[in-house]
Structure formats: structure tokens, C-alpha cells
Amino acid sequence: MKIKLSQALSIFLLSLASAMAQAATLEVKEGESIQAALTKAKAGDTIKVYPGTYHETVFVDKDDISLIGVVEDGEWPHLDGEKILNDAILYSGNGFSVEWFKITKYKGNAIMGQSGNNFSIRNNWVIDTGLYGIFPEFGHNGLIENNILSEIEDAAIYVGMSDYVDVRNNQVFDNVAGIEVENSRHVLVEGNVARNNTGGILVFITPGLPIKSSYDAVIRRNFVTNNNTPNFAIPGSLVAGIPSGTGILVMSGDQVVIEDNIITGNNTGGIIVTSGDFVTEVASDKDSDPHSDNVEIRNNVMFDNGNDPDGEMKLLMLSKFSTKGPDILAYQSAADKERGSCISRRGAYRSYGLEEWADCDAPTVRAADAVATATDIGTSRQLTTKMLEAPADPRVITADAGGAEVVYNGICAGCHAYNVRLIGPPALVIQAQYGDDVQALADYVANPVKRRPDFPAMPPQGHVSEDMRLLVAEYMLGLEG
Amino acid sequence: MIRRVLLSTAVFSLLMIAVAATAEDSYQVHCAQCHGIAGQGNNALGAPNLTQLSAPYIRRQLEGFQAGWRESDDSYTQTMMAAIAALDAPVLASATSAIDAFPDKSHTTAATHAGNKKRGKDLYNAYCSACHGTNAVGNDALGAPNLLGLSQDYLTRQYRHFAEGRRGGHSDDRYGQQMARLARALKDPQLIDDVSSYVATLAE
DSSP, X not given: OHHHHHHHHHHHHHHHHHHHTOOOEEEEOTTSOHXXXXXXXXXXXXXXXXXXXXXXXXXXXXXXXXXXXXXXXXXXXXXXXXXXXXXXXXEOSSSOEEESOEEEOOSSEEEEEEXXXXXEEESOXXXXXXXXXXXXXXXXXXXXXXXXXXXXXXXXXXXXXXXEEEEESOEEESSSEEEEEESOEEEEEESOEEESSSEEEEEEOOTTSSSOOOEEEEEXXXXXXXXXXXOOSOTXXXXXXXXXXXXXXXXXXXXXXXXXXXXXXXXXEEEEEEOGGGTOSOOOOTTXXXXXXXXXEESOEEESOOSSOOHXXXXXXXXXXXXXXXXXXXXXXXXXXXXXXXXXXXGGSOEESOTTOEEOOOOOSOHHHHHHHOOOOSSGGGXXXXXXXXXXXXXXXXXXXXXXXHHHHHTGGGTOOSSSOSSSOOHHHXXXXXXXXXXXXXXXXXXXXXXXTTSOOOOOOXXXXXXXXXXXXXXXXXXXX | OHHHHHHHHHHHHHHHHXXXXXXXXXXXXXXXXXXXXXXXXXXXGTBOOOTTSOHHHHHHHHHHHHHSTTOOSOHHHHHHHHHHTTOOHHHHHHHHHHHHHSOOOOOOOSOOSOOOHHHHHHHIIIIIHHHHOTTSOOBGGGTBOOOTTSXXXXXXXXXXXXXXXXXXXXXXXXXXXXXXXXXHHSOOHHHHHHHHHHHHHHTO
């Protein structure tokens, strides 16, 4: 009786609370500022943005915000960075969704998640936004769907240090990396078109990042074609090492299923499975395993790959008495039996290094049928999503060293690895430069000065509070790998 | 009268020559015997090529040799310190401008340390390029010198000094301290040979 009463009371209070916190819809028209609307908005609100051109960077630090573009008569709301602004949309709030924006000419990112969980990024049209296009960093549970991205200098879609993410039905072309799953777990990459990039779809571990593994990725029913664009990444950076002509690359990834894709016309190779020293021999992260384990390659349609292998791949193929690259290459340790990888229809492909791979169980049912009947056939085919059934717990940023770690992972680690050159100088170099001068680093981060002509400018992080900047600076200067 | 006029003209023109030649002279008199007549260095004496170094970097090093914060027990460093101990600031300044005027010689001498150039490249990009530049030409805004013209012997010796605390240990040596912290994070001599072999290819 007592229990029932208190339950009734709490339900009453809850409904009262939600009635008071009615979600509102705010509108932004051309000439107005999206950020101004966000400042007014409360958690749970929707912001509708009408057609027009907006030159701004939008910060979303509240939870459950929906930022919805309204496309009218073919006219899009257009975020234009004019190659002056670094980022179009930065979100750290949980439960964020963003749809129907055209985003062009930024220097850093179109849409970057900075540790927000439960995100949804759909129907956006992104052209030439600098280093990354759509980049959820350190987020759990999210959807990236129906976006179209081109002319990105690093990765168009970059799932970075994130878990439980679906990447579906996007189109990526004319980028260095089309879709990159990096130091991420439980990711489904399905039904995308990755064409005319330097590399189409990549699953790998970057050593020296806070998350040390990349596993459980399903790459299914994608079209991976003609990824032969010369590599135009910043010389010296890690992605600059990806050979042009790469269809799918698995580097240090574990439990990767590559199934039912159409992979054609990639001049270096269709699928390359390799260990970490493929793009850098500095495999110096003692906490991450450089090998690719348990890769399954099933039922992909492949032809016309390897017509003109790039650089070192050409030498490698010559050493195997071929001038052509393969459909499938298992390279370095990835060729070893103990890695536990398998291939189906091995005879159908021109391949190298698969001699010790096992045969996968024969595929039995088409993916669509398997989903419909949901019978257990022991492959990924009945899988419909890698997202969580219930939302992940919201990420909370506490004002202490723990919060600093989240901020570091969510913001800084997008460009700074410990001892590998990504976009910015490695953390180890920053440590050499600043020693234990936490204050100087915290000040720099708010007002960066460009001193390195061959690196992109560091974007100011003045939106992070002074106290938090000090904590993060201290965290960075104390990192050990 | 005529004699006096002649004499004073002679003195005047001598003075003019002295003024014009003074920079080159300071260098030739005080530095050339070790660093070579065109600043190209002399590996046998441990004296590095100076031509590719920027004037601010050279000035700072000279200041360090004189003030003592670029001191070490190393005999080459001791030689250099002794060589300029008695020289005053104007002489050093004019020697520096003479060095600045020499054509840059950034081709390294024949490789003396065998290394894995591919690994050297990966290491260089990760550990060095952010300060010395992707092409190793240096960055004055960060105090990091051009590494291209340094012989492998000199480069690896200096690097070792940083790693061992024999250079960059002094609290007045702001830039040396930065380099020393970095060198302590990558110490393996074989890896340093890899890096210097790669740097040598950049100079080609």
C-alpha cells in the first residue's frame, strides 16, 4: 500500500515536471543567428533553420537538441565557413540530432561530436569542410545516415573512438578517406557508396590514442568503386600513408566482417588486410595489438581491382612477380593462420597471402531474407543494427580530472595522438614544448598562435571554461601513451 | 702638406676597406679554421656546417657558449667555447652576418650511420616534424634549427647529448630544455640512426 502510494506520487510529479518542461520549437530565418537560438533553447528543444546562408560555428552543449534544416523548393539552409571558420557544428550535448544542412568551406569539420552520446546525423550535404566531414568523437550509440560528402582532406565520415554506431546509406566521394572506423567498436557500415576517394572504407587502429582497440565492425552491402584519387592529405600525417587505389583497408582491426559488397576498379587492391606497420612503422603503443584478427571476407563481388598499384604496393606486387595488385591482399602478420581469419569463395578472386586463411562457412541466405526470417545462420546476416536498444547513459562532464579526461578524449584526441602525427603535433611534442607549464598551455588553447607553416591552424577552444582548460592542459602534459 | 693629404687619404681608404671587410674578416680570422672558409664545417674537427642555420639560432648558441648554458664536458663543445671565450659582442655579430651571407650548403656529407630510412621517415614525422618542419628546414618561431646540412655524426652526437642531459639541461636554456625533453622520449641509438638517415635523404 505504502509502495503504491509513493509510486503514484512519483508518477504524478514526473508528469508535472515534463509538462512544465514542454519542448519548444524555435525558428531561425536568413539573417538571424543559429547560435543565438541555441543560447535561448532549453534541453529538449527543436531548432528549425530555414533556407539562407549562415556564416557561423554552432556549439551545442545542451542535451536533446534537434537542429533541423528546412529545405524549401530545393533551397537549403547553408552553413558556409568561407574557409575562415574552423567548424560548422560542434556538439557535446547528448541526444543531439542534426538533419538537412548543406555545409561547405570550413577548415576543420562539418559536424563534430565531442563526447556526446545518442546522436543522429542524417540527410546532410557536405562539401570541402577541411579535415573531417562528419566526425563523432568518443560517443556511444549513434546513427550516420543518408549524408553525402565530398572533397574532404582526411576522412569524410570518421567514426572516432566511438561505440555502437551505424553508418548507412551515405555517399562519399573525392575524399582522401571515404569512411573511417578508427579505434571504435560495434560499428555497422552498410549500404554506402564509397567511390573515387584515395581509400574507400577503412577500419583501423591509430596507435597512441586513448581508446586502444578497433573491433566488431560489419562492412556490408556497400559499393566501393574506383577509389583512385591521388592522396591529397597533409604530407607527414598518418592518412598521407594510405595508398591511392585502396578499396577497403583493415589495419589492426579485429572481428571485421566484410560481406556482400561490390568492390571494383580500385587500382591498388580491393581489400587489404594488414598489421599496423602498413602506414607507420612506429608501432610503439604497447597497449594496442597491431594485428588484424578474425577477419571474415564473404561473398563480395569483385573485379577489375589492382590495375595500377600505388608506390610501395607496386614494389610489393613486383616482389610477388605481378605488375597488378590483387582483389584481396593479406599482408604481413594478417596472412598468418593464428590470426583466425576466413574467406569464402576463395577461388573467385585474385588474392595474395590467403593461403593460410580458413574457408568461412558457406553463406546460405541473402541478407534481406535473413533479416526477414531472423533465423540464426551464424553470420552477420541477420544483424540489423549495432546501435543499442535503449539509449546509452548520457555522458556527464565533471569538473575534475575525470571530466578533463572526457574533454581530452572528446575534443583534443581528434587531432592529437600521443606519438603519431595526425592533424596536430603529437601530445609528446606538446609535452616537450611545455614541460610542466600548465598555465601556458591552457592559455594557448584559448588563443592559439600559428607557428607551424606545415600544420593546420589550431582552432581556439575558448568555449571550454578556464578551469576546465587548466585541468585538460594538466591532463595532456601528464599523458603517458 | 701634400704628404699629409696623401697620408690621410690612405688612412681613410684603409678604414673604408676595414669597414667593408670587417664582417668577412671576423669570420675568417676567428671561425674559418674550424668551420671552413665558406662556413661549410669540418667533420674531422667536429665543427658543424653553419651556412643553413638561421641568424637567430646562431646568435642564441653563441650566447649560450659564452654564458655557459650550452656548456658540456664534451671536448668538441669545450673547443668551441674556448675559441670564442675572448671575443666581444661586435665581433660575434659581424661573424654571424658573414655566415648569413654565405650560400646555404644543405647537402649532407656521405652517410656515416646506416639506418632504416622508411622507419626513419615514420619516426621523423611523428617525433620531429612538428618542430623542425616536415622537410627539416627548421622553424625559428619555435627555436628549432634547420637539420638539413648537419652531418650525421654531428646530428647524432648532439641528439645524444640532449638525451643524456649534457645539452639542454640548464634552466636558462629554454629551447634546449624542450629538445632535451623530446630526446629523452626517444633514446634508442638505432632509431636515431634511422631518423638521421632519413633526414639525409631530405637534403638530397
